[in-house]
Amino acid sequence: MAGIESELAAEQQTVDRLYGRLDDLRAQTRARLAHVRRSGPSGSPQNRSERDAFATLYEDRVAQLEAVEERLVFGRLDLDDGNRRYVGRIGLTDEDQSPLLTDWRAPAAQAFYRATAAHPDGVVRRRHVVTRGRTVTGVEDEVLDLDLLSDADDARLTGLSGEGALLAGLAAGRTGRMGDIVATIQAEQDTIIRDELGGALVVQGGPGTGKTAVALHRAAYLLYAHRRQLERSGVLLVGPSRTFLRYIDQVLPSLGETGVVTTTVAELVPGLAATGSEPEQVAEVKGRAVMAAVVARAVRDRQRVPAEPVTVRIDGRTVVVRPQDVASAIARARRNHRPHNLARVGFVRDMLGRLAEQYVAQLGGDIPPDERGEILEELRTTREIRVALNLAWMPLTPEKLLADLWAKPWRLESAAPQLSPADRALLARDPDAPWTPADVPLLDEAAELLGEDDQAARAQARAAAERRASELEYARQVLQSTGSGALVSAEMLADRFASTGPALTTAERAAADRTWTYGHVVVDEAQELSAMAWRALLRRVPTRSLTIVGDVAQTTAVAGARDWARMLDPVLRSSWRLAELTVNYRTPALVAETARRVAAAARLPVSPLTSARDVPDALLVDRVSADGLAVAAARHAEKSVSEVADATGAGRVAVVATPATLARVDEVLRDAGTAAVLGSGASSADLDAPLVLLTPREAKGLEFDVVVLVEPAEVLAASAGDLYVAMTRPTRTLRVVHAADLPTGWDAPA
Ligand SMILES: Nc1ncnc2c1ncn2[C@@H]1O[C@H](COP(=O)(O)OP(=O)(O)OP(=O)(O)O)[C@@H](O)[C@H]1O
Numbered sequence: 001m002a003g004i005e006s007e008l009a010a011e012q013q014t015v016d017r018l019y020g021r022l023d024d025l026r027a028q029t030r031a032r033l034a035h036v037r038r039s040g041p042s043g044s045p046q047n048r049s050e051r052d053a054f055a056t057l058y059e060d061r062v063a064q065l066e067a068v069e070e071r072l073v074f075g076r077l078d079l080d081d082g083n084r085r086y087v088g089r090i091g092l093t094d095e096d097q098s099p100l101l102t103d104w105r106a107p108a109a110q111a112f113y114r115a116t117a118a119h120p121d122g123v124v125r126r127r128h129v130v131t132r133g134r135t136v137t138g139v140e141d142e143v144l145d146l147d148l149l150s151d152a153d154d155a156r157l158t159g160l161s162g163e164g165a166l167l168a169g170l171a172a173g174r175t176g177r178m179g180d181i182v183a184t185i186q187a188e189q190d191t192i193i194r195d196e197l198g199g200a201l202v203v204q205g206g207p208g209t210g211k212t213a214v215a216l217h218r219a220a221y222l223l224y225a226h227r228r229q230l231e232r233s234g235v236l237l238v239g240p241s242r243t244f245l246r247y248i249d250q251v252l253p254s255l256g257e258t259g260v261v262t263t264t265v266a267e268l269v270p271g272l273a274a275t276g277s278e279p280e281q282v283a284e285v286k287g288r289a290v291m292a293a294v295v296a297r298a299v300r301d302r303q304r305v306p307a308e309p310v311t312v313r314i315d316g317r318t319v320v321v322r323p324q325d326v327a328s329a330i331a332r333a334r335r336n337h338r339p340h341n342l343a344r345v346g347f348v349r350d351m352l353g354r355l356a357e358q359y360v361a362q363l364g365g366d367i368p369p370d371e372r373g374e375i376l377e378e379l380r381t382t383r384e385i386r387v388a389l390n391l392a393w394m395p396l397t398p399e400k401l402l403a404d405l406w407a408k409p410w411r412l413e414s415a416a417p418q419l420s421p422a423d424r425a426l427l428a429r430d431p432d433a434p435w436t437p438a439d440v441p442l443l444d445e446a447a448e449l450l451g452e453d454d455q456a457a458r459a460q461a462r463a464a465a466e467r468r469a470s471e472l473e474y475a476r477q478v479l480q481s482t483g484s485g486a487l488v489s490a491e492m493l494a495d496r497f498a499s500t501g502p503a504l505t506t507a508e509r510a511a512a513d514r515t516w517t518y519g520h521v522v523v524d525e526a527q528e529l530s531a532m533a534w535r536a537l538l539r540r541v542p543t544r545s546l547t548i549v550g551d552v553a554q555t556t557a558v559a560g561a562r563d564w565a566r567m568l569d570p571v572l573r574s575s576w577r578l579a580e581l582t583v584n585y586r587t588p589a590l591v592a593e594t595a596r597r598v599a600a601a602a603r604l605p606v607s608p609l610t611s612a613r614d615v616p617d618a619l620l621v622d623r624v625s626a627d628g629l630a631v632a633a634a635r636h637a638e639k640s641v642s643e644v645a646d647a648t649g650a651g652r653v654a655v656v657a658t659p660a661t662l663a664r665v666d667e668v669l670r671d672a673g674t675a676a677v678l679g680s681g682a683s684s685a686d687l688d689a690p691l692v693l694l695t696p697r698e699a700k701g702l703e704f705d706v707v708v709l710v711e712p713a714e715v716l717a718a719s720a721g722d723l724y725v726a727m728t729r730p731t732r733t734l735r736v737v738h739a740a741d742l743p744t745g746w747d748a749p750a
Contacts, residue, residue, distance in 0.1 A: 004139075007139055008136050008137075008138070008139065011076075011129055011136045011139055012135070012136045014073070014086065015072075015073055015129070015131060015134065015135075015136050016134070017100070018072055018073050018086070018088070018092060018100060018101055019072060019134050021092050021094065021100055021101075022065060022068070022069075022072060022092065025065055025092075026062060026065045026066070029058050029061045029062050029065065030058075030062060032054075032058050033055060033058035033059060033062065036051055036054045036055045036058065037055060039051055063258075064090070064256050067253055067254060067256060068088075068089040068090050068254075068256060070254070071088075071089065071131055071182075071183055072088050072089055072090075072101070072131075073086050073087070073088035073089075073101055073129060073131070074087065074088060074089075074128065074129055074130075074131070074165075074182065074183035075087035075088070075104075075109075075112045075126070075127065075128060075129060075183065076126075076127040076129060077111055077112055077115075077123050077125075077126060077127075078123070078124045078125040078126075078127070079122050079123060079124065080120075080122050080123070080124050080145070081122070085099075085102055085108060085109075086100070086101050086102065086129075087101070087102050087104055087109045087112045088101040088102070088103070088104065089103075089104065089182060089254075089255070089256065090103055090256055091103035091106060103224065104182050104185075105220065105221045105224040105225065106224075110190070110194065111123045111126075112126060113185045113186070113187060113189075113190035114187050114190055114191070115144055116144065116187070117144050120144040120145060123144050124143070124144060124145040125141055125142065125143050125144065125145070126141070126142045126144060127139055127140065127141050127142075128140040128141075128164070128165040128183065128184075130165055130168070138164075140163075140164040140165055165183060165184050166184040166186075166585075166612070167612070167613055169181070169183070169184055170585055170586070170612060170613060170731070171613075171615075171731075171732075172650065173644060173646050173648070173650030173651040173652075173705055174650060174651065174652045174703060174704055174705050174731060175649070175650050175652070175688070176247070176652050176687040176688045176689070177247060177248075177249075177250050177687065177688075178212065178213070178216075178247055178248045178250070178251055179250075179251070179254070180213075180216075180217070180251050180254045180255055181210065181213045181217065182217070182255065185217065186210075186583065188581060188582065188583070189210050189213070189214045189217075189581065191579070192214050192218065192579050192581070193214055193217045193218045193221050194218075194221055194225075195218070195579070197222055197225075197226050197229070197520065197545055198543070198545055199544065199545065199546075199575060199576065199577065200544055200545075200546040200547075200548060200568070200572050200575065200576035200577070201546065201547050201548065201576070201577055201579060202526075202548045202549075202550075202564055202568065202576050202577065202578045202579070203215070203547065203548065203549040203550075203579050203580070203581060204550065204551065204552065204564065204578060204579075204580050204581070204607060205549075205551060205580060205581030205582070205607060206551055206553065206581075206582075206584060206592075206596075206606065206607040206608075206609040206728075207551065207554065207584065207586065207587065207592070207595070207609075207724070207725070207728030208584040208585055208586025208587050208592070208703070208728060209581035209582065209583060209584055209585065209607075209609070210581060210583075210585055211524070211549040211550065211551070211581060212248060212524055212549070212701060213251075214549065214581065215237070215522050215524050215547055215549045216237075216248060216251045216252060216255075216522075217255070218522065218547055219235050219237060219252065219257070219260055219520075219522050219547075220252060220255040220256070220257045222235065222520055223235060223257050223259065223260070226519075229519055230519040230520060231259065231506060232506060232519070233506070233510075233517065233518050233519030233520075234259065234260075234261060234506045234507055234510040234516070234518050234519060235259070235260045235261070235518060235519060235520045235521070235522065236260070236261045236262075236263065236510070236518040236520075236521045236522070236540060236541075237260050237261065237262045237263070237521075237522045237524070238262075238263055238264065238265065238521065238522070238523045238524065238537065239262060239263075239264055239524050239525065239701070240264065240524065240525040240528055240700055240701060241264060241698070241700070241701075242264060242267075243687065243698065243702070244524070244525070244700065244701045244702065245262045245263075245264065246687055247687055247701065247702055248262075249262070258507075259506060259507045260507065261507045261510050261511045261518075263511070264437070265437060265440060265441065265529065265533045265536070265537070266437035266440050267440075268440055268441070268444060268514075268536055268537075268540075269440055269443055269444055269447070269514055270511065270512050270513065270514055272399075272435065272440065272443065273434075273435070274434070274435040274436055274437045274439060274440050275434045275435070276433055276434035276435055276436040276439075277436060278429075278436045278438065279426075280557070280558045281426055281558065282426045282427065282436075282438070283436065283437070283438035283530075283557065283558065283559055284530075284557075284558040284559045285419070285423050285426050285427060286427070286436075286438035286439065286441075286442060286530070286532065286559075287438055287441070287530020287531060287532050287533065287557075287559030288530070288531060288532070288559070289531035289532070289535075289570060290416075290418050290419070291442060291445075291531075291532050292445055292532065292535060293418070294405075294415050294416040294418070294419070295401075295402075295415075295442055295445045295446050295449060296449060297414070297415040297416070298401055298402075298405050298411065298415035298446075299340050299396075299401065299446070299449045299450060301411065301414055301415055302340065302393070302394050302396060302401070303330050303333075303334070303340070303347075303392070303393050304391065304392055304393075305323050305326045305327045305330065305392065306321065306323055306326060306388065306391060306392060307323070308323070309321060309322050309323060310384065310388040312382060312384040312385055312388070314359070314378065314379070314382055315378075317359055317362045317363075318358075318362070319355045319358045319359050319379070319385070320358065321351070321355070321385065321388040321389070321392075325351065325354045326351065326392045329347050329350040329351050329354070330347060330392070330393065332346070332347075332350055333346040333347035333350065333393070338451065339448070339449055339450055339451025340393075340396060340449060340450045340451065341395050341396065341450050341451045341452060342451045342452075344393045344395055347389075347392075347393045348380075348389055348393070351389055351392075352376050352379050352380055352385075353376075355379050355385065356372065356375050356376050356379060359375055359379065360372070360375065396450050397450070398443040398444075398446035398447045398450060399435075399443065401446050401450065402439060402442055402443055402446055403431045404431070405427075406427055406428060406429040406431070407428070407429065407430065407431040409424070409428065412424050412427060412428075438530070438532075438559070440536070441530065441532035441533045441535060441536040442532060444514070444536040444539070445532065445535065445536065447514060448539065516540065517539075517540055517541060517542050518540055518541050519541075519543070519545065520541070520545045520546070520547070521537060521540060521541040521545070521546050521547075522546070522547045522549075523537065523546065523547070523548045523549065523550075524549050524550070524701065525549075525550055525554075525700060525701055526548040526549060526550035527550035527551060527552050527554065527555045527560050527561045527562075527567070528550075528555060528556065528557040528559075528560040529559075529560065529561075529567075530557070530559035530560070531559075531567075531570065531571065533559075534567075534568075534571040535571065538571060538572075544572065544575065546576075548568070548576070551607065552564060552605050553599055553604040553605050553606045553607065553721070553724055554700070554721050554724055554725050555721045556696065556697055556700070556719050556721040556722050556725065562604075562605055563605070564576075564578065580607065582607070582608060582609060582610060583609075583610050583611075583612055584609045584610065584611045584612060584728075585612045586703055586728070586729075586730075586731055587611065587727075587728050587729075587730060587731070587734075588611065588613065588614050588615045588618035588619075588730075588731075588732065588733075589611035589613065589614040589618075590614060590618045590619050591618050591619050591727065591728070591730060591733075591734045592609060592611045592728065593611070593748075594619060594727065594734075594746060594748075595724055595727035595728050596609060597745040597746070597748070598712075598716075598723060598724070598727065598743050598744070598745040598746055599720060599723070599724040599745075600745060601743070601744040601745030602716065602720035602723070602724075602743070602744075602745070603720070604720050604721065604724060606724075615732055615733075617733060618730075618732065618733055618734065619733070619734050619736070620733060620734070620735045620736070621735075621736045621738070621742070622636065622735070622736065622737050622738075623738055623739070624737060624738070624739055625739060626739040626740075628739075629661070629664075629710060629711060629737060629738075629739050630661070630664035630665045630667070630668045630710075631668050632737045633655060633657070633661075633665045633668075633708055633710045633737045634665050634668040634669050634672065634674070636708045636735045636737055637653055637655050637665070637669065637674075637676070637691055637708045638669075638672070638674055640653045640705075640706040640708060640733070640735060641653050641674075641690050641691050643706070644690075644705040644706055644732070645690060651690065651705050652689075652690060652691075652692075652704045652705055652706075653690060653691050653692075653704055653705060653706045653707075653708065654691075654692050654693070654694050654699060654702075654704040654706075654707050654708070654729065655676075655691070655692075655693045655694070655707075655708045655710060656694055656695070656696055656699050656707055656708070656709050656710070656715075656726040656729065657693075657695070657709070657710035657711060657714070657715065658695065658711070658714050658715060658718060659695055661710050661711055661714065662678065662693045662694075662695065662710075663678075665693060665710065666678045666693055669691075669693075674691070675689070675690075675691065676689070676691040676692065676693055677689040677691070677692045677693065678692075678693045679693065679694070679695075679698065692704075695722075696715060696718075696719075696722035696723070696725045696726040697722065697725075699725060699726060699729050700725050702729060703729050703730070703731055704729055704730055704731070705730065705731055705732045705733070706730055706732055706733045706734075706735060707726065707727075707729045707730040707733075707734050707735070708735045708736075708737060709726050709727065709734060709735070709736050709737070710737050710738070711737070711738050711739065711740060712726075712727070712736060712738060712742060712743055712746075713738065713740040713741060713742070713743055714740070716743045723743065
């Protein structure tokens with residue numbers, strides 16, 4: 001006991017020192033910030049923008065130093081050369097630049113996650129330091145030096161690393177928000193997190209294997225390890241829904257990273273709100289790879305040779321828009337493969353030239369060049385000619401193109417002969433109906449093919465680029481003279497020096513620009529993406545540097561994948577590598593095993609899974625009459641809420657069922673005056689509610705202490721993937737309320 005206490009006391013001293021250093025740095029940075037702010041509004045514009053830049057720099061640094069308060073330090077490595085290294089959320093050095101704390105992402109920290117008794121990597125002992133606030137509450141040691149190891153230890157060390165700290169983390173009540181796992185990343189996860197930047201890495205893993213956690217830590221790792229490369233281009237994280245993005249939105253800031261753009265496929269085109277919904281079969285048709293050809297054809301259909309000549313009289317003379325001229329001008333304009341709206345400029349110029357020739361021929365004699373210009377202008381502004389040329393080659397927005405395609409059956413028939421009449425009928429929609437998520441990749445495709453007539457914008461961009469180059473150069477000089485390069489890049493500083501417009505970060509600029517290309521893209525729940533969604537995403541990462549995580553057994557979208565090769569080979573050819581996660585950290589073993597059996601019986605491609613823990617009473621099943629289903633579910637939910645609520649406010653319960661059943665449960669809860677939030681669509685506050693009512697799709701990617709699953713057979717009838725998702729959400733208990741028989745595979749074979 002005395003031994004432990006002295007160990008704790010010794011660690012407390014170190015922890016105090018580290019927090020002391022953190023406090024010093026915070027105070028120093030705040031003082032610098034105050035000094036910069038005090039320096040007042042005087043001075044040249046350059047002085048002022050330099051001052052603003054430093055103010056923002058210090059503000060960011062203060063925010064970063066504040067964000068690492070919780071579990072600043074969590075590990076210690078005792079090395080075989082006698083040295084000792086502390087591992088934590090950020091790197092810290094003392095006044096003399098000697099290392100005090102190693103950033104978890106630094107190469108020197110890797111052994112904390114990877115070293116094993118068989119491959120100690122120079123580590124004699126690994127220690128997990130457990131803290132609450134700034135107080136050390138425990139230490140947990142693993143001795144990796146084989147000479148110091150007994151047989152019993154040997155057996156234990158082949159399992160999970162830092163088991164005590166890990167299990168404590170897994171058993172903690174949920175708050176409705178995902179937390180980081182830096183203190184207990186496991187070796188198989190660490191290998192994926194630190195995998196090289198280039199190429200596409202696919203991470204397949206069953207429910208609760210930490211795919212989302214790994215994807216987020218990998219984003220933070222890549223930003224640290226490849227900062228120069230990635231901070232200019234940015235990192236994009238694509239999730240399945242806004243609710244999911246809210247669920248994870250605190251993880252990256254807690255790892256000191258705020259520069260990642262998060263989005264869903266539905267939000268991929270800036271300024272476009274895809275608020276509509278539609279049946280699954282419609283979304284499936286819109287997601288097919290063939291739709292790329294359909295959109296391309298729809299664009300070409302807007303380049304049309306008129307059936308009849310159009311005769312126009314101008315100032316007593318006649319010009320004729322002749323079909324053969326239009327055909328040849330279209331052919332010529334298409335030749336350089338520019339987007340429709342840009343190629344149109346060439347088409348119009350060509351046609352006006354031809355019409356001008358007709359006009360001039362009627363004047364007789366030579367025409368001076370300036371008069372020819374006037375003639376061209378007159379032709380260009382003549383209404384009938386404009387109409388004729390527009391009919392031949394209409395300037396288009398993506399929205400107009402697609403709305404017309406869905407609203408006019410003859411247009412769709414012409415553009416999509418490959419689709420069956422039944423599939424085409426599915427696509428029909430009112431021109432004023434709101435866009436749906438499955439429309440977004442098609443609008444993006446159309447935007448690519450149409451392009452914008454952006455001559456003015458390009459001239460502006462050129463001027464901005466020149467201005468920016470000089471700002472960057474100046475920023476580089478400032479960085480050199482202040483030596484603050486580790487925290488901020490010349491790029492970031494230059495943004496803040498820019499005297500015009502708001503100072504945007506890379507992430508902000510990227511999020512506002514449809515054509516932005518990122519340095520790396522992370523896709524979570526990637527199995528749900530359609531072929532068209534992949535095309536839209538890959539356009540945003542021409543280097544094909546991707547982390548793709550998901551589980552092909554949890555696919556719920558009809559357009560989604562059951563097989564990575566079938567989904568990815570067409571878009572990435574064979575240039576992707578696969579890594580697998582095999583340990584389930586979320587669901588108790590009994591629940592995970594039951595879910596796996598039911599999913600396998602429904603022929604889902606389930607991954608092999610070992611569960612990190614089991615807990616008593618993890619699976620409770622209550623059979624009731626069909627009439628009593630909603631009431632029983634509501635009572636189970638209320639009971640669960642009172643059981644899981646803890647003093648810290650943690651503890652979350654979800655009722656998961658089909659929409660119709662949820663509505664009934666909601667009614668019972670309302671009548672009883674029980675607070676519950678139905679659906680996940682609304683605000684972020686919903687995630688913090690102790691009791692939520694969700695469909696399996698809304699629950700996707702999330703987790704709760706207790707899940708009350710109502711009528712599994714009904715959920716299964718909608719989709720086997722839905723049931724697998726629903727069953728694998730709880731961290732402690734799955735309470736099943738049912739009237740119909742339980743699905744095949746539920747009971748373990750005797
Ligand atoms: N190494 C770890 N240490 C502590 N907790 C972990 C670890 N790995 C995963 N977890 C926890 O396990 C739970 C499941 O993780 P996560 O949501 O990332 O899994 P997933 O594979 O994305 O699941 P699903 O596919 O079911 O959505 C989370 O609470 C996560 O914090």
